[in-house]
Amino acid sequence: MGSLLFNVLALSTLIAAAGVVVNKNAVNASMCLLLSLVGVSGLFVALESYLLAFLLLLVYAGAIAALFLFIVMLLDTKGDARPTLHRLPLVARVLAVGLVGLGLVSFAVRGQLASSDLAKVPAVGASLKLYAYQLFTTYLLPVQILGFLLLIAMLGVIVLSKRFEGLEDIK
Secondary structure (H helix, E strand, O other): OHHHHHHHHHHHHHHHHHHHHHOOOHHHHHHHHHHHHHHHHHHHHHOOOHHHHHHHHHHHHHHHHHHHHHHHHHHOOOOOOOOOOOHHHHHHHHHHHHHHHHHHHHHHHHOOOOOOOOOOOOOOOOOHHHHHHHHHOOOHHHHHHHHHHHHHHHHHHHHHHOOOOOOOOOO
């Protein structure tokens, strides 16, 4: 049952991630990103890492993806015609596809990763209390600063993309 659940969640996550890359419509790409994050959260639940699954849903799916979605809807972007392929991006794409292919071939040749001794692996949630304590005491200021930086970046995107009437006469 665990293997079937993992395969279903992994396949749905990969399909949603491919939808992010392939979609021309930014709203649909944002929704696919949200589905991909939910799939990754499901994988964390399957691994019995409930705190990480909750934090992923709360922070990324609940805040970041929703923020992307609202910004995209606020900016009212339209899928323009695709630009022509220039030489450098074409070379970069071929190189990226080649590296992914090389990774897949090397993984197929070498086989699976070596399994570790389960007796040496700590119990799930053994240091969860310490993790939460560190997050809410030591690292609280950096997390808050990062939140403010994301807010400032969102406001900057909105201001830079706003069309002001009457500025065409200045040119």
